Amino acid sequence: MSGVGAILRDLVFPRRCVICHRLLERTEPRLCPACAAVLGDPVSGARRGAYYRRWAAALWYEGAVRESFHRYKFGGCRFYAKTYGPLLANAIEKQLGVRYDLMTFIPINALRRRRRGFDQTLLLAQEAGRVLGLTPVSTLKKRRRRPQSRVVSAEERQRNIRGAFWVPNPALVQGKRILLIDDVLTTGATVSEASRVLLAAGAKAVDVAAFAAAVS
Numbered sequence: 747m748s749g750v751g752a753i754l755r756d757l758v759f760p761r762r763c764v765i766c767h768r769l770l771e772r773t774e775p776r777l778c779p780a781c782a783a784v785l786g787d788p789v790s791g792a793r794r795g796a797y798y799r800r801w802a803a804a805l806w807y808e809g810a811v812r813e814s815f816h817r818y819k820f821g822g823c824r825f826y827a828k829t830y831g832p833l834l835a836n837a838i839e840k841q842l843g844v845r846y847d848l849m850t851f852i853p854i855n856a857l858r859r860r861r862r863g864f865d866q867t868l869l870l871a872q873e874a875g876r877v878l879g880l881t882p883v884s885t886l887k888k889r890r891r892r893p894q895s896r897v898v899s900a901e902e903r904q905r906n907i908r909g910a911f912w913v914p915n916p917a918l919v920q921g922k923r924i925l926l927i928d929d930v931l932t933t934g935a936t937v938s939e940a941s942r943v944l945l946a947a948g949a950k951a952v953d954v955a956a957f958a959a960a961v962s
C-alpha cells in the first residue's frame with residue numbers, strides 16, 4: 747500500500763492490534779508483542795474418518811481470536827489478511843511442511859461474495875501463499891445449499907454437506923498433493939467433503955490448513 751493509502755487507512759481504522767484491538771503506536775507491528783507472546787505455537791491433528799490426512803491451524807478459534815476474525819470477515823477489516831497470512835504460513839511450515847503440488851481453497855458462493863465484497867478464504871490463501879511461494883488455484887465449485895446455520899447436530903451437518911462441492915476441471919488436481927485452505931475449522935465436515943471430491947477427481951492426497959480451529 748502506498749504511503750498516502752496507509753495514512754488514509756489509519757484515519758478510517760486507527761492502528762490497533764488485529765487480535766486484542768488495543769491502540770498501537772505507528773511503529774508497532776499489527777500483532778502486538780503481548781498477543782504474539784500468548785498465542786503460542788500453531789496447532790494440528792488428524793481426524794478419524796476424514797478424507798484429508800492432517801490439519802493445521804495458526805490459532806484456536808476462541809475469545810479475542812474469534813472477535814478478531816469477525817472484524818475481518820464482517821467488519822470491513824479485510825487488511826487483517828496481511829497479518830493472518832504469515833501466521834497461517836507459519837502453521838503450514840511448522841505442522842505440515844511445504845511439499846505440495848497445489849494450493850487450493852474452500853469456495854464461497856457467488857452471491858455471498860458479492861454481498862461481502864470479498865472472498866475471505868481466498869484472500870487468506872493468497873497472503874499465506876505469498877510467504878510460501880504458492881499461488882492458490884480455484885479447483886472447487888460450490889452448489890447452492892440450504893444455510894448450514896439451520897443445521898444442528900454434527901451428523902446432520904455431515905449429511906447436509908454431502909454433494910456440496912464439485913471439481914469442474916479434474917485435470918488440475920490429478921496426481922497432485924494438495925494443500926486445502928479454509929478460514930475456520932469447526933467440525934471438519936466441510937473440508938472433509940471437499941477432500942473427498944478432490945480425491946475422487948484424482949488428487950493423490952489432501953492436507954488442510956486454516957487460520958483458526960474451534961476447540962473440539
Ligand SMILES: [Zn+2]
Pocket residue numbers: 763764765766767768777778779780781782
Ligand atoms: Zn494484541
